[in-house]
Amino acid sequence: MRDARRRRGDDGAGKRLGLLGLGHIGSNVARIGQAFGMEVMAWSQNLTADKAAAAGVKLASSKDELLESSDFVSIHVVLSDRTRGLIGARELGLMRPSAYLINTSRAPIVDREALIEALRSGKIAGAGLDVFEQEPLPVDDPLRTMPxxxxxxxxxxxxxxxxxxxFRGIVEAIDAYLKGSPINVIGYEGNVITLDMFSRCLELGAYAAVVGGAIMRPKEITFRIVQASAR
Incomplete structure (x- = not known):
């Protein structure tokens, strides 16, 4: 009986769901929260009052307000220089002892060591994690055994x-690139593609080829990165 009481869940109805990010995924999560009777609040560095209103959620005046007042905090921002370490020891300290942190975005957005300390000390009630800095998560990682x-x-x-x-998007992007008309271009400055972005594209393309059953031999494909001359 003692163990059963410790494993009790928490109701969502009437609780506040705080969303860090209100893009495509964040907006869908907002609708799910609303369907369960939750009050939804959102914040991000670029979120406007109009966009929040369109999604039927309350715009937090600051990240701190969202963290201090939410029962569940769910992360839906992309990983970038601005969001790396967005949630650290200070931010976790603002959350309620009864609050839960959910990260299904990217692990480096949350300071790993600060999160482990907050979970061990009871600064927050718990965490739901789908992303980790090292994947698969090592067998001896403390996050595997924390209750x-x-x-x-x-x-x-x-x-x-x-x-x-x-896979459809990858094939369409490769086809468009080879035809000289790139689509869905990201991480693109002028006419220069960063090496990091280029390598990621290659990895995705190779993965799609393997899973899709195609045969791809790197030596048969030639890429050229041309830097535009200054104007």
């Missing part, structure tokens, strides 16, 4: 429809 952590192995996106969309 107030629900961890999944980065599978939040693993569905048939998502995979089909990924």
């Amino acid at each position: 107030n952590v629900l961890a999944t192995p980065h599978i939040g996106y693993v569905t048939e429809a998502t995979y089909r969309a990924y």
